[in-house]
Amino acid sequence: MQRPDSQQAAFGVLVDTYKERLYWHIRRIVLHHDDTDDILQNTFIKVYKNIDGFKGDSKLYSWMYRIATNEALTFLKSKSKRKGMSDIELQNRLVDNLQADVYFEGDEIQLKLQKAIATLPEKQKLVFNMKYFEELKYEEISEILGTSVGGLKASYHLAVKKIEAFLKED
């Protein structure tokens, strides 16, 4: 990647390869398309600017996932601070707005599922989404989040129990 035009071509391939996976990863954290779009673009820009510093001590996609996760979580924290809300209040507000969101096509049970996920602590929410929807392996999630596989399995199991209990409520 010495010549600028080959670097740009390589970056284009990277974007095309990971854009969809990273999009949905971010979307499940921030829930709305426009916010996801901003965060996704910022993620790739950060990747582009810092790729020379990537030491290869993890897989490239784990590194990119980590950047995407941090960007999304930072976005939510800034938003809650700006609005003077707690993190939970913001989460609930974002879920409430889903019903009117033109890019949410879910039925009642899927909306209830998002409400259930919104009640989870941050780590459990991330692990649940990455395991259940994104179907990542525990080892991959461990590389991204920096949590042990055993800890992730416990978080996932707890998350599932809470979601099931929430869905069974009237």
Place this chain on the structure above:
Amino acid sequence: MKEFDKNNPFKAPEGYFEEFDGKLLDKLAQQEPTIPKSDGFGIPEGYLDNLNKNIRLKLDETEVKVIPLTSYKKYYYAVASIAAITLFVLGLNWNSSEEIGFESLASTEIESYFEDNDFGLSTNDIAEMLPVDELEISDILSTQFSEENMLDYLNENLDDFEELNLEDNE
């Protein structure tokens, strides 16, 4: 009664207990039938197809750098000459044998003098006092450009060569 041999004759496979927790949690996780598999999120048509181009545009915007300016050293000296003469005329002893020269003032003293006092000078006033013919590019810009960077910039931003108003070299 004869005592039974208390040594346990049975053996468990190697690593069995270490792996037990994880296997149990995996099995428990497979028991979740009530959670919908799709989360109901939709995406604008063509969004992912255009993403690469949008990121490229954003990168091009962020790559335009702002060059920091050094302090106008020669400007300070030029205006200092006016202020010092004014002070000399207004406040000093005409008969004093002492001469005030700029050599006795540190450049930092001159700079702080102008930073701390507002003389209400317009840009035209300053331009009249600046020794333009003596100004070097290094007086204004701290970053030195390579010729290649300058040629690239001109190539991308110049529509008509005549705009440069170049004169014939002697």
